[in-house]
Amino acid sequence: MTDIVVIGAGQAGAALVAKLRVLGHEGSITLIGDETAPPYQRPPLSKAYLLGEMDEERLWLRGHDFYAEHGITLKLGHKVSAIEPITRKVMIGNDVISYDELVLTTGSYPRRLPTNIGGDLAGIYTVRSLADVDAMKVEFVAGRRLVVVGGGYIGLEAAAVAAKLGLDVTVVEMAPRILQRVASPETSDYFRALHKAHGVKILESTGLERILGEHRASGVRLSDGTELAADFIIAGVGILPGTGLAEAAGLAIDNGIKTDEFGRTSDPHIWSAGDCASFPHKGGRWRLESVGNAIHQAETVAENIMGANVVYDAQPWFWSDQYECKLQIAGLNVGYDNIVTRGPDGDSVSFWYFLGNTLLAVDAMNDPRAYMVGKRLIENGKSPAKAALQDPLTDMKSLLKA
CATH class of the missing domain: 3.50.50.60 (FAD/NAD(P)-binding domain)
Incomplete structure (x- = not known):
């Protein structure tokens, strides 16, 4: 055997x-x-x-x-x-x-912050394992100051938890916008507004020059010379x-x-x-x-x-929960050249990524129906008519039959 x-x-x-x-x-x-x-x-x-x-x-x-x-x-x-x-x-x-x-x-x-700028100081955390989160849990006390380095999904999720628990939160992102590597400007705009509505400060196009402190991080110096005090730091700079x-x-x-x-x-x-x-x-x-x-x-x-010789056929899907928003993503948006927006309808909106007229991916915020329809369309190699997609009167299920 x-x-x-x-x-x-x-x-x-x-x-x-x-x-x-x-x-x-x-x-x-x-x-x-x-x-x-x-x-x-x-x-x-x-x-x-x-x-x-x-x-x-x-x-x-x-x-x-x-x-x-x-x-x-x-x-x-x-x-x-x-x-x-x-x-x-x-x-x-x-x-x-x-x-x-x-x-x-x-x-x-997780990538860690470079040691030559103070990345090895105490009070700096990553979010990957049970041990990571157990170690940082004691830091989440209302009124304390948190700096999150990195505006990707992990960093933003940690920022949302901290804001809900009453911390003073600042997100520092080197790129021109949060989520730049993984999402459209429309999705970035949505989550920037969401975090700002919950009191989170977001600094984009802002690099990290130095982590302040001798044995434990006490703040950061940014690329523009600004210094921010911090009781602890979370590094969300990729994996x-x-x-x-x-x-x-x-x-x-x-x-x-x-x-x-x-x-x-x-x-x-x-x-x-x-x-x-x-x-x-x-x-x-x-x-x-x-x-x-x-x-x-x-x-x-x-x-x-076991001998099946089955070719792996990837069907990408992802999700993120931040505050009251559930983001569901179907497909990969690599190579898109235009975006179609459906909504908003209340707190629901979805952004559909196309290459020409070919549907590549969908970001659905509080819109599980848009996510499920988009996922099925992508899996079946189908692309909806953009005008029908944008029309609020269009029944989503009808897109699957078109």
């Missing part, structure tokens, strides 16, 4: 091992994670968990009993030191685990794929662990899925950072380990 080892106990790793058992894999399965908690959801960390609305066990994807009942060995709190592809062994300190097939679901890790083990093992890397269309790496007995993996799609190479991708890609890899 085939022995399978999975390194990385996040969303992708958890989905993969469960799928293997559903598909009837009878050999051993070992899931290795460097955190002590069982696989858990990450999106609520910067929202409900940070707000205190969700306890740790509710974050868990499955309880410990699931893994035991399905014969899945969980090795938590263990850091893999090396992979030996020739002998097919994984090293954890002095321990050795042999494998027939290995899967890397090593996820991603990087977890490729260290793969690189050391000699696997091909291309903006992540390079896989073929089936999820197999440059070694025929090593596979990869999730945030860490880049894969061929639509004539290019993609790497997606989302829950949906982690699950779908991991389950496809599980099928292919």
